[in-house]
Amino acid sequence: MHQNVTITRRTLLAATAMITLAVAGPAVAQDKPLAGKVVGVTVIGTDHHWDLMAYQGQIDQLEELGAEVIALDAGRNDQTQISQIQTLIAQQPDAIIEQLGNLDVLNPWLERITQAGIPLFTVDTATPFAINNTTSNNYNIGAELALQIVQDMGGAGKVAVFNGFYSVPVCKIRYDQLMYVLQSFPSIEVIQPELRDVIPNTVQQAYSDATDILTQYGPDSGLKAFWACWDVPMMGATQAIEAAGRTDVRTYGVDGSPEYVEMVANPDSQAGAVAAQQPYEIGKQAALNVAAYLTGQPVPPFSFVPAVLINKENAGELAADFLPKQ
Amino acid sequence: MSALSNVKGPKSTRAGSKTLAKLAIRLGAFVAFAGILVYFAMTARGFTSPYNLMTVVEQSAILGLLAFGMTIVFAGTGTDxxxxxxxxxxxxxxxxxxxxxxxxxxxxxGNGLAIPAALITGMVVGLLNGIAVVSLRIIPLLGTLAVMNIAAGLELTLTENTVVSVSTPLMQVIAFGKFMGISTLAWCLIVVSMLLVWVMHFHRIGMRVYAVGGHHEAARAAGIDTGRYIYGAYIFAGFLAGVTSILIVSRLSSSTPGTGLMLLPILAAALLGTVFSRRFIPTIGGTLLAALFIGFLANGFQLLGISSYWVAGVQGALILLVVAVTSFAKNN
Known part of the structure; x- marks a missing residue:
């Protein structure tokens, strides 16, 4: 098990190095390479810290590069986002960046963007219709977090999984990676049926679902972990564990929302670890890719922006950058 | 119609200033509609391009059809x-x-079973509304609110609050098909509008629905089984919800949570539609205009980069304004 972790860490380091090179690759020479260009940005919602940061990163960078930005926030409504994509197509912008949402809903419309001859870039959304997808390396994030759980659990016990967003590509990858890692540890059991995280009322719902699970699986049950593909539900789960007075169960999430990082950094909290991403940098990188493409430079099919696994041991050293701004 | 005009007859004698006020409001509504369109045309990039205009009509289809359902319920249960x-x-x-x-x-x-199942579901929910309002005499605001919760709960139970993806050739045709340069969704809006205008404004059934809604007692005295028509209005609205659901699933390639959020725009369209009619009653044509107006408003806001959150606020404000203005005109 330990060996496994080390190998993955080493691979991650190597990958990070390569990524940094890839990210640094399409540097843009001119001062305002996007002057006179119109770029559309469509995002499913900005109610979550990650979403807002990535969205803002795109807009700030695009404007800095001289582009006119049409930025549309669908307020977490699929119908609205489809309408907004249609409206963007009607505008015939020089490029469109799409961020998150349900891939099954989006794909036919992303195809329409490509068919209309508009270059499509995505943030955190793997689709065959995009020229480039800028994201964290979710394969690594998923595996790293899974291995952290295995390590903290001592290779045995029960884990409760929130799986409400399997149709969101990054969640699918992280979930699949978790299950792939757990295959090697047959003493770890995933509680069935799985839980469903929701939007909105994420924290409240997770609190109530986690409370039910904690009641059902008492201190001797072997329940040791809650997992979700992001960290907002884990805030609710952590509070539920602490309210139940349990110290045998920890939570694990992804994204690096400041409030959750704060919990992980707090030695008294039951928040175990978080894969903290750099959403603002991801947004900026997507904008740089648009600039590179529109000035005729080669753009790779995906750009990875490094993420950091913050756990109880390394939080003192790594959490500072991700904590709430005072 | 005769029942309705008899009822309204005596009132219309002291019309003078009232008619003038109504005319002013109606003209005002048309002028405001046109004014906002002209404003968007001048300021919003690409607003007047044919592709954009067609997009708005297409986007208004789902709202329009549901708002027609609301219009018919309004017409049958009380034109006020x-x-x-x-x-x-x-x-x-x-x-x-x-x-x-x-x-x-x-x-x-397969479609052969799933489409009828969706339509029947819609009609059963409409029937529940009818039972609550007509048979149990619960006030419609509460009765249909309860039914709304039942429907929303059942939806969550069925989908477990997740996205249920579907893809069929029929859905492709509905979402992306074109006939004579006009998209399928736009055709749906055009054809259903024409059919409903005929039924509601030129056919006996529609006249009777208006008679029941216009003056319940008079309609009953004229020998109309009013309860049956109110049941009918709710069930037909449910049927339209079923039809629209097929369009929604086609457009999104899935059933997704959040359809319930359309209630506000539906109400806004059906209420705003009354301003476009001569006697401030709900009409199919008025609702169609209002649905398109709301569609253009959302589109214009998007093009001008105004947050979509404002659209909800504006819809709420429109409802207040319309209800206030029409009740003022009626009581003047």
């Missing part, structure tokens, strides 16, 4: 929208029908 009936369950009903359709398709039943 403040004192008459309402169907708060309409949007949630469409969400439930969409879930029924998508889940049945996922389970492999």
């Amino acid at each position: 929208v403040q004192r008459g009936g309402i169907d708060l369950s309409l949007a949630a009903n469409a969400g439930l029908c969409a879930a029924v359709y998508a889940v049945m398709m996922r389970e492999g039943y």
Whole structure:
């Protein structure tokens, strides 16, 4: 098990190095390479810290590069986002960046963007219709977090999984990676049926679902972990564990929302670890890719922006950058 | 119609200033509509391009069809929208029908069973509204609110609050098909509008629905089985929710949570539509204009980079304004 972790860490380091090179690759020479260009940005919602940061990163960078930005926030409504994509197509912008949402809903419309001859870039959304997808390396994030759980659990016990967003590509990858890692540890059991995280009322719902699970699986049950593909539900789960007075169960999430990082950094909290991403940098990188493409430079099919696994041991050293701004 | 005009007859003698006020409001509504369109045309990039205009008509199809359902409920339960009936369950009903359709398709039943199942679901929810309002005499605001919760709960139970994806050739045609340069969704809006204008304004059934809504007692005295017509209005609204659900699933390639949020725009369209009619009553044509107006408003806001959150606020403000203005004109 330990060996496994080390190998993955080493691979991650190597990958990070390569990524940094890839990210640094399409540097843009001119001062305002996007002057006179119109770029559309469509995002499913900005109610979550990650979403807002990535969205803002795109807009700030695009404007800095001289582009006119049409930025549309669908307020977490699929119908609205489809309408907004249609409206963007009607505008015939020089490029469109799409961020998150349900891939099954989006794909036919992303195809329409490509068919209309508009270059499509995505943030955190793997689709065959995009020229480039800028994201964290979710394969690594998923595996790293899974291995952290295995390590903290001592290779045995029960884990409760929130799986409400399997149709969101990054969640699918992280979930699949978790299950792939757990295959090697047959003493770890995933509680069935799985839980469903929701939007909105994420924290409240997770609190109530986690409370039910904690009641059902008492201190001797072997329940040791809650997992979700992001960290907002884990805030609710952590509070539920602490309210139940349990110290045998920890939570694990992804994204690096400041409030959750704060919990992980707090030695008294039951928040175990978080894969903290750099959403603002991801947004900026997507904008740089648009600039590179529109000035005729080669753009790779995906750009990875490094993420950091913050756990109880390394939080003192790594959490500072991700904590709430005072 | 004769029942209706008899009822309204005596009132219309002291019309003078009242007629003038009504005319001013109607003209004002048209001028405001035109004014906002002209403003968008001058300021919003690409607003007047044919592709954009067609997009708005297409985007208005789903809202329009559901708003027609609300219009018919308004017409049948009290043309004075403040004192008459309402169907708060309409949007949630469409969400439930969409879930029924998508889940049945996922389970492999095929369009032949899934489409009728969605339509029947919609009509059953409409029937529930009828039972609550007509048979149990619960005030419509509460009765349909309860039914809305039932529908929303059933939708969540069916889909477990997840996205249920479906893809069929028929859905492709509905979402992306074109005929004579006009998209399928736009055709749906055009054809259903024409049919409903005929039924509601030129056919006996529609006249009677208006008679029942216009003056319940008079309609009953004239020998109309009013309860049956109110039941009918709710069930037909449910049927329209079923039809619309197929369009929603086609457009999104899935049933997704959140259809219930359409209630506010539906109400806004059906209420705003009354301003475009001569006697401030709900009409199909008025609702069509209002649905397009709301579509253009959302589109214009998007093009001008104004947050979509404002659209909800503006819809709420429109409802207040319309209800205030029409009740002022009626009581003047």
